[in-house]
Amino acid sequence: MRNQTRSLITWTALTAAALAAASCSRAGRPGEIRASGTIEAREVRVAAQTMGRIQELRIAEGARVKPGDIIAVLETETLSLQLRQAEAGVTLAEAQLALLRSGARVEDIRQAEEFLRQADSGLTVASEDARRMRELESKGSVTSKQKDDAEARLIVAQAQTAAAREGLNKVRRLARPEEIRAAEARLEQARAAADLLRKSLADATLASPAAGIVTRLPLEAGDLAMPGSTVAVVSKLDRVFLMVYLTEREAGRVKLGDRAEVTIDAFPDRAFPGTVTYISPEAEFTPKNVQTREDRVKLVFGVKVELPNEDGLLKPGLPADAVIQALPPAK
Numbered sequence: 001m002r003n004q005t006r007s008l009i010t011w012t013a014l015t016a017a018a019l020a021a022a023s024c025s026r027a028g029r030p031g032e033i034r035a036s037g038t039i040e041a042r043e044v045r046v047a048a049q050t051m052g053r054i055q056e057l058r059i060a061e062g063a064r065v066k067p068g069d070i071i072a073v074l075e076t077e078t079l080s081l082q083l084r085q086a087e088a089g090v091t092l093a094e095a096q097l098a099l100l101r102s103g104a105r106v107e108d109i110r111q112a113e114e115f116l117r118q119a120d121s122g123l124t125v126a127s128e129d130a131r132r133m134r135e136l137e138s139k140g141s142v143t144s145k146q147k148d149d150a151e152a153r154l155i156v157a158q159a160q161t162a163a164a165r166e167g168l169n170k171v172r173r174l175a176r177p178e179e180i181r182a183a184e185a186r187l188e189q190a191r192a193a194a195d196l197l198r199k200s201l202a203d204a205t206l207a208s209p210a211a212g213i214v215t216r217l218p219l220e221a222g223d224l225a226m227p228g229s230t231v232a233v234v235s236k237l238d239r240v241f242l243m244v245y246l247t248e249r250e251a252g253r254v255k256l257g258d259r260a261e262v263t264i265d266a267f268p269d270r271a272f273p274g275t276v277t278y279i280s281p282e283a284e285f286t287p288k289n290v291q292t293r294e295d296r297v298k299l300v301f302g303v304k305v306e307l308p309n310e311d312g313l314l315k316p317g318l319p320a321d322a323v324i325q326a327l328p329p330a331k
Contacts, residue, residue: 035244126157251301278304
């Protein structure tokens with residue numbers, strides 16, 4: 001009986017020592033902060049930039065894409081017709097500007113020059129006639145009316161010469177400077193309209209801007225895509241992150257670059273290494289996807305733990321637990 005009592009005491013002491021050792025082991029890492037969240041991935045939304053019906057979807061959900069891989073092609077028949085019309089407008093505007101810049105035809109200029117020569121000859125005759133009438137009128141050989149008639153013919157000849165010279169200058173220029181500037185502006189406007197349609201045609205082919213996995217295709221072939229509507233979602237799964245929410249005291253102990261270990265239910269014996277890359281500067285109420293109502297009404301700070309995921313085991317939506325190696329709590 002005494003031996004049994006001694007054995008029981010020994011077993012109890014050993015058990016207590018083991019429990020104490022375990023307690024000391026857990027307490028030996030006072031800087032650990034444990035939190036839970038959901039694995040998330042950065043997403044790139046491939047959106048239509050022009051309106052058009054989806055003619056072809058070249059990828060399926062789950063496909064891996066590289067930057068530049070074609071995801072979808074929109075119908076372009078209407079855009080092609082509009083571009084042909086715009087290019088014809090450019091050709092017309094170029095021809096009109098060239099006509100204004102080149103001036104009149106050679107025969108038009110020669111005709112205007114002949115009118116000017118005739119007017120100059122008439123002016124010479126009228127000037128000589130007026131001069132002679134003045135001399136004769138001063139000698140009393142002609143009447144004042146004859147002299148006045150000669151002066152009137154001179155004035156008419158001068159006006160005709162001025163009009164013929166202006167006509168020649170106008171024919172040579174054909175257009176005023178402001179008319180040429182207006183034609184240049186119309187040409188530039190026509191070219192811009194054509195360039196805009198060429199861009200719309202290029203935008204009808206939707207390519208992936210990043211490498212990743214196509215995780216969602218909201219539209220199907222035959223659907224009408226509007227500008228800004230999402231055609232595909234590409235998730236970058238080579239690096240994922242876990243967003244956890246910490247209390248004010250916990251968040252104060254965490255700094256950027258702190259190491260963390262993340263576990264998921266599918267691999268309970270494996271720890272995925274991560275790094276704290278973001279700490280929210282403002283407190284917020286815990287998001288509604290947190291399970292308990294008590295936690296949802298707390299003010300917390302969001303902390304992002306980024307994780308490498310080359311093997312693709314960490315998938316968006318998986319619940320995960322994180323252990324952050326932070327500063328120990330203040331005593």
